[in-house]
Amino acid sequence: MTAEAHGHHEEHHSSTGLDNRKLGMWAFLGSETMFFGSLILVMLINKHNTLGGPGQEVLDLVLTSFTTFVLLTSSLAMVLSLAAFRNGSLLWGRIWLGMVMLMGLIFLGGQVYEFTEFVTHKHLTPSTNLFGASFYTLVGFHGAHVAIGVLWLGTVLAYTWRGRFQPGMDMWGIELVGLYWHFVDLVWVAIFTLIYLI
Amino acid sequence: MATVTATAPDTRTFAGTAWSWITTVDHKRIAVLYLVTSLAFFMLGGLEALLMRLQLATPEADVVSAERFTELFTMHGTTMVFLALMPLSAAFFNLLVPLMIGARDVAFPRLNALSYWIYLFGGIFMNISFVAGGAPNAGWFGYAPLTDTAFEATHAIDFWAFGLQILGVSSILASINFIVTIINMRAPGMTLNRMPMFVWMSMITAFLIIFAFPAITIGLVLLIFDRYIETSFFIPEGGGDPVLWQHLFWVFGHPEVYILILPAMGIVSEILPTYSRKPLFGYAVVAYSGAAIALVGFGVWTHHMFTVGLGPIADTAFAISTMAIAVPTGVKIFNWIATLYGGSISFKSPMLFAVGMVAMFIIGGLSGVMLGSPPIDSQVQDTYFVVAHLHYVLFGGTVFGLFAGIYHWFPKFTGRFMHDGWGKVHWLLMLIGFNLTFLPQHMLGIDGMPRRVHTYAADMGFDLWNMMSTVGSLMIGLSFLIFIINALRSIRHGEPSGGDPWDGGTLEWTIPSPPPVYNFAEIPVVDGRYPAWDIKRGGGHTGAVATAPEAGAEADEPDIHMPNPSYWPIVMAAGMVLAACGLIFHQAFILLGAMLFVISLVGWIEEPAG
Numbered sequence: 151m152t153a154e155a156h157g158h159h160e161e162h163h164s165s166t167g168l169d170n171r172k173l174g175m176w177a178f179l180g181s182e183t184m185f186f187g188s189l190i191l192v193m194l195i196n197k198h199n200t201l202g203g204p205g206q207e208v209l210d211l212v213l214t215s216f217t218t219f220v221l222l223t224s225s226l227a228m229v230l231s232l233a234a235f236r237n238g239s240l241l242w243g244r245i246w247l248g249m250v251m252l253m254g255l256i257f258l259g260g261q262v263y264e265f266t267e268f269v270t271h272k273h274l275t276p277s278t279n280l281f282g283a284s285f286y287t288l289v290g291f292h293g294a295h296v297a298i299g300v301l302w303l304g305t306v307l308a309y310t311w312r313g314r315f316q317p318g319m320d321m322w323g324i325e326l327v328g329l330y331w332h333f334v335d336l337v338w339v340a341i342f343t344l345i346y347l348i
Numbered sequence: 349m350a351t352v353t354a355t356a357p358d359t360r361t362f363a364g365t366a367w368s369w370i371t372t373v374d375h376k377r378i379a380v381l382y383l384v385t386s387l388a389f390f391m392l393g394g395l396e397a398l399l400m401r402l403q404l405a406t407p408e409a410d411v412v413s414a415e416r417f418t419e420l421f422t423m424h425g426t427t428m429v430f431l432a433l434m435p436l437s438a439a440f441f442n443l444l445v446p447l448m449i450g451a452r453d454v455a456f457p458r459l460n461a462l463s464y465w466i467y468l469f470g471g472i473f474m475n476i477s478f479v480a481g482g483a484p485n486a487g488w489f490g491y492a493p494l495t496d497t498a499f500e501a502t503h504a505i506d507f508w509a510f511g512l513q514i515l516g517v518s519s520i521l522a523s524i525n526f527i528v529t530i531i532n533m534r535a536p537g538m539t540l541n542r543m544p545m546f547v548w549m550s551m552i553t554a555f556l557i558i559f560a561f562p563a564i565t566i567g568l569v570l571l572i573f574d575r576y577i578e579t580s581f582f583i584p585e586g587g588g589d590p591v592l593w594q595h596l597f598w599v600f601g602h603p604e605v606y607i608l609i610l611p612a613m614g615i616v617s618e619i620l621p622t623y624s625r626k627p628l629f630g631y632a633v634v635a636y637s638g639a640a641i642a643l644v645g646f647g648v649w650t651h652h653m654f655t656v657g658l659g660p661i662a663d664t665a666f667a668i669s670t671m672a673i674a675v676p677t678g679v680k681i682f683n684w685i686a687t688l689y690g691g692s693i694s695f696k697s698p699m700l701f702a703v704g705m706v707a708m709f710i711i712g713g714l715s716g717v718m719l720g721s722p723p724i725d726s727q728v729q730d731t732y733f734v735v736a737h738l739h740y741v742l743f744g745g746t747v748f749g750l751f752a753g754i755y756h757w758f759p760k761f762t763g764r765f766m767h768d769g770w771g772k773v774h775w776l777l778m779l780i781g782f783n784l785t786f787l788p789q790h791m792l793g794i795d796g797m798p799r800r801v802h803t804y805a806a807d808m809g810f811d812l813w814n815m816m817s818t819v820g821s822l823m824i825g826l827s828f829l830i831f832i833i834n835a836l837r838s839i840r841h842g843e844p845s846g847g848d849p850w851d852g853g854t855l856e857w858t859i860p861s862p863p864p865v866y867n868f869a870e871i872p873v874v875d876g877r878y879p880a881w882d883i884k885r886g887g888g889h890t891g892a893v894a895t896a897p898e899a900g901a902e903a904d905e906p907d908i909h910m911p912n913p914s915y916w917p918i919v920m921a922a923g924m925v926l927a928a929c930g931l932i933f934h935q936a937f938i939l940l941g942a943m944l945f946v947i948s949l950v951g952w953i954e955e956p957a958g
Contacts, residue, residue, distance in 0.1 A: 164532040165531065168532065170532050170533075173455075173528045174455065174527075174528045174532060177527045180557075181558040182562075184561075184562035185566060188563050188565075188567075188599075192570065192592070195592065198701075218643070277579055283579035287570065291569075305953075
């Protein structure tokens with residue numbers, strides 16, 4: 151098609167003014183609330199279902215508080231990254247994006263350590279009792295979301311060297327991963343409060 | 349891959365035609381794919397039903413074994429719900445939503461193709477089980493602990509669980525697509541309150557899907573863990589609770605009922621005004637009652653569990669919400685009747701099916717209110733009364749509504765009419781056959797014949813009703829054959845219909861049939877609820893003249909940029925289903941599937957979408 155057809159902006163018009171991809175992301179995240187809602191409910195039902203085996207007391211509040219703090223801080227880095235890209239600073243955009251990834255990896259590392267510790271020293275496996283099964287399912291499901299987020303962030307970061315997200319370009323690619331990342335963060339606030347704290 | 353012409357396959361050869369369908373991202377062609385596939389699965393599910401009816405025609409018959417019967421009712425339910433009726437509705441979403449809101453395609457054309465291919469492969473995957481060691485056999489609701497390895501050690505349940513997960517992905521992706529399309533891609537002037545009622549119902553259905561499916565997804569994840577890594581979420585010996593499965597299933601399962609009926613209600617809300625030559629009576633009330641049904645539909649699920657023993661408080665609360673949902677449903681029915689009132693009605697075959705839908709749905713709705721009362725439910729739970737009720741809703745309601753839609757929009761798909769006389773024969777035969785099949789099942793249920801049992805004794809008084817029911821089901825089968833022959837013949841030899849055969853009021857009737865690939869040469873400006881009527885008769889909501897889109901009659905094609913065809917959707921869908929195969933057959937498939945998925949993901953991102 152001709153350049154004129156591309157320049158013609160009729161097709162990018164949307165009824166709400168929101169980008170299609172962003173609206174689609176919101177719909178997806180709406181669906182995700184029900185995924186995590188169901189999992190959290192299953193966890194709450196089985197919180198004290200230990201069959202006399204290891205239960206909530208195995209949770210390491212100190213370590214998890216630290217990784218929680220790191221994950222929450224990563225949302226700030228995400229915001230700073232988007233702001234930097236918008237202001238045309240590729241360098242700072244990349245640095246903050248890398249920071250988000252690093253913090254996501256620290257969180258995941260904490261989780262891997264936690265899981266290994268529980269299995270080897272606390273003798274809690276998914277088949278020990280339903281506390282364990284529900285815990286590994288919920289926290290593992292969330293961890294998988296964080297891992298996908300880190301991979302996604304890495305892809306976005308790589309694309310900054312391939313001509314995307316340059317000053318003056320549209321930033322929806324970063325906004326999308328940002329929305330996802332904040333959502334995964336928010337879910338962790340609920341999990342941490344309901345499972346670890348109370 | 350820069351332009352349409354560069355990648356357009358040569359459709360003069362068979363391979364070129366096949367390739368053009370495999371790589372299509374055009375919502376109209378995807379609609380055709382959905383339509384054909386869902387009708388094939390509808391036939392399969394129907395054959396399963398006929399086998400069951402033959403087995404039940406006479407007492408202590410031996411047409412199929414008890415084991416086979418269990419597989420048949422499980423796969424009949426699963427097939428009809430997930431592989432026939434939902435995708436048939438999706439065919440209408442695909443064809444109609446962009447046309448009705450004045451858009452050139454859906455928001456995410458490649459995602460749309462992906463949804464279709466996942467559905468096709470997922471359906472095939474689930475049905476492979478018949479030849480791979482046994483089909484799913486725990487009912488379409490898969491109650492725990494029947495699904496536990498202790499009771500079903502073969503892969504039957506795994507086929508079912510993975511199959512439903514795959515189909516769930518397809519449904520959620522498609523729904524996100526249609527939500528964004530409807531909210532974001534309406535033509536100028538098409539406010540929410542001017543959208544055709546079918547679009548309203550599509551949007552509500554899509555919201556229901558994205559919020560209801562996660563519950564069953566999680567239920568299935570836990571079930572798969574129970575079967576594969578020895579957890580005991582639903583196994584009492586390990587502290588688990590089978591009732592939790594029922595909750596997770598029905599939190600999804602009841603909204604699913606509305607997912608199945610709302611699109612048919614939307615279709616009927618388009619057809620009744622067209623053939624009565626009157627606008628829909630009480631437009632806003634019909635739209636909002638649809639939303640109310642969806643909302644309350646999330647709060648009625650334990651009426652499927654009245655006999656579980658949740659206690660009088662829970663039973664009472666859910667009985668009240670269940671009966672409350674009859675109110676917005678009744679509101680719709682009265683509005684449809686009021687639409688007919690005083691109209692100049694023409695009884696073409698689509699209209700007959702639409703009126704049949706309203707009438708049959710009323711019967712199903714009434715037996716639904718009866719079942720909403722816990723004392724009555726306790727008496728007829730798990731009997732044929734429930735079977736009769738659900739078929740009056742899903743066959744009398746959904747199937748009649750969807751067939752009305754096929755007859756009504758067939759000319760828009762193909763540019764030709766279906767034969768009206770044979771359409772009426774189909775309607776009459778199906779109406780009589782349907783009632784002959786399911787009306788006696790009310791009596792069977794009240795007499796105490798349990799469902800899901802492969803036979804019955806001769807002295808129970810069940811013989812006559814069962815024989816009637818079987819004869820009726822054969823009539824339904826015959827009517828479907830008539831429909832198929834009529835449709836196949838009409839594609840080539842039907843009477844040419846032109847762009848607007850029914851004097852329709854919505855935007856799809858302002859463009860030629862079949863629609864050009866870009867739908868609208870010029871995006872229309874909408875000024876009322878029935879823009880096509882406004883164009884034909886003058887005057888809109890504000891009195892301003894709505895703009896008629898050019899009928900695409902220009903000799904040279906307008907220069908409109910459409911999305912490029914893509915083969916990544918089918919590759920990605922294949923990768924997902926191969927990975928599921930790996931969890932059943934051999935781990936190598938998981939690796940292969942994952943590789944295909946990653947490759948297609950990269951290809952997808954790198955491909956210029958156009």
